[in-house]
Amino acid sequence: MTTRMRIKDLVITPIAFRDPPLLNADGVHEPWALRSIVQLVTEDGVTGLGETFGDTLHLERLAALRPHLTGLSVYALGELYEKAATLFDHAGGAISSFDLGRVHAAVEVACLDVQGKLADRPVSDLLGGAVRDSVPYSAYLFYKWAGHPDAEPDEWGAALDPEGVVAQARRMIDLYGFGSIKLKGGVFPPDQEIAAIHALREAFPDHPLRLDPNTAWTHETSLEVARALDGVLEYLEDPTGGIPGMARVAAASPLPLATNMCVVAFDHIPPAVAQGAVQVVLGDHHYWGGLTRTRHLGTLCDTFGLGMSMHSNSHLGISLAAMTHLAAATPNLTYACDTHYPWSAQDDVVRPGALTFVDGAIPVPTGPGLGVELDEDVLARLHENYLTCGLRKRDDTGYMRRVNPDFEAGLPRW
């Protein structure tokens, strides 16, 4: 094996970037979002990039895996998975499939970036080849405060009622050209969120719409909302919790149900399919063990007649590039992908130019690997933010409670 293929080191840099006060069922986003940037270096000095979570437990797992990567081929993805599974005792139940997937994904994406660079091919080619030249994303709207407490209002302003939500949609669509819209719900009583969806429908008659309350509703409320928005939404995302709960709603819902909460690992698929719990799975390579495994998820969704869409959390451009290659190579990705990118674009670690929205879609990068370059100066600045911001784990509920001590976190809320 040539040294070009063998892993010498994995450099993991935790970072923090500005995040607006976006509201959700758990609370509100803190002023900083955590992430980490992965640089996988081969013995010959080829570097592969990855972007992953930044919470302490995940960073500790990556640090524990790091010495076991030395000498491994960047092509040995099966061996990589087995090493991580053994190290964290997946068979003995010490780590869930979901958490193992998170760890594996962090390294796998960087391996694919190296593979692409060695072969002088884009990552989409390594995943079976792009079936589309560009990947559509949706405008991901959030109820939000005008600014963080004790800070100036941000450029997006407040969105706390249907008018505010429509104004946010208009700004985001003017800036990026998105052709479909998702509203993060679970924040206000359901009738207010139904009113916001109707306002969006009136303002944007041709945009497919989605609503995602992150399990804030009971079975009865979920069905009431599904019936009220029948013919208005393309799907309803995670109205209630758990596979059996979703199955109960799905049995009577006129709308298809989607999830990124009750089906997040391969072992969730058999019960979800057997119970008819969901009609659309939102894949996410950061959860599902990387790009190759999420591409396999696409095939499984196709096999079982499930639609496929893509989930997002706060992220930067390395993740956006990876998502774009994956979505480009997944034929049955039947919906525009979610992305938080407009909320964090100002702080990107990727040099400008490789990823640009055109009419709400990202043209698939054609350069070798992920096709993006790291800006080391921005990385250093965001790492400094991490060192000084004091956050080590996302805590939307704790932050909300510091502002509003009466906030009740229990779900379902309505």
Ligand SMILES: O=C([O-])[C@@H](O)[C@@H](O)[C@H](O)[C@@H](O)C(=O)[O-]
């Ligand atoms: O960023 C948020 O507040 C979202 O609610 C995120 O945490 C979810 O994971 C996600 O976007 C979703 O679709 O559920």
Ligand SMILES: [Mg+2]
């Ligand atoms: Mg969701």
